[in-house]
Amino acid sequence: MKADADMEVENAGWSFKNIAEDFTGHVRRSVPLYDVGHGLVCQIGDFFLPHNASVTELGVSTGELAGRFLKHNERRTDLSYAGIDIEEGMITKARERLG
Numbered sequence: 001m002k003a004d005a006d007m008e009v010e011n012a013g014w015s016f017k018n019i020a021e022d023f024t025g026h027v028r029r030s031v032p033l034y035d036v037g038h039g040l041v042c043q044i045g046d047f048f049l050p051h052n053a054s055v056t057e058l059g060v061s062t063g064e065l066a067g068r069f070l071k072h073n074e075r076r077t078d079l080s081y082a083g084i085d086i087e088e089g090m091i092t093k094a095r096e097r098l099g
Contacts, residue, residue: 020089042072057083063094
């Protein structure tokens, strides 16, 4: 079965393995208000993250949210950010994106 133009999946066998290259485009087409949600995360952080806060993103995927959040908070040198993912391909892509 096709999950997207370039993504084949088995019924009840869906995973994020080996899709890091196509993931960002796929998730933008599949998740309503994907970019709006990222913007909200950044704005919520403005109000709720205290001085010296640590942020952990579970399921960092390709680092899209991490990059946006870190850019939004580039003046906050007191923040620490950790992205965690189970798929090595996603971690590799996130490291490429974030430098």
